[in-house]
Amino acid sequence: MSEELDIETRRRRLRYRSARTGTRETDLLVGEVIARLGDSLPADEVAQAERLLGANDVDIASWIGGRTPAPAEHDTPFLARLRREALSRRRRRGP
DSSP: OOTTSOHHHHHHHHHHHHTOSSSHHHHHHHHHHHHHHGGGSOHHHHHHHHHHTTSOHHHHHHHHHTSSOOOGGGOSHHHHHHHHHHHHHHHHHOO
């Protein structure tokens, strides 16, 4: 995303993109986290999420689930937040 766009516009675009990634699993996890955080998502994490959504959906799901390590450019605080959320969801569902 262009740094010229104001943060509110970037957040709105991110909410839209994150709910329509291409795979349902990624849509649910990434989209729900971004929707819940809404306008409180810090600008640095907005940029991290924008970069992350440029990656392949299957890779994103694999990185979130810890099945494969994320490359350095995507191993960010935002991805760590997604991993914590995924773990929390699994715990709530139980065995």
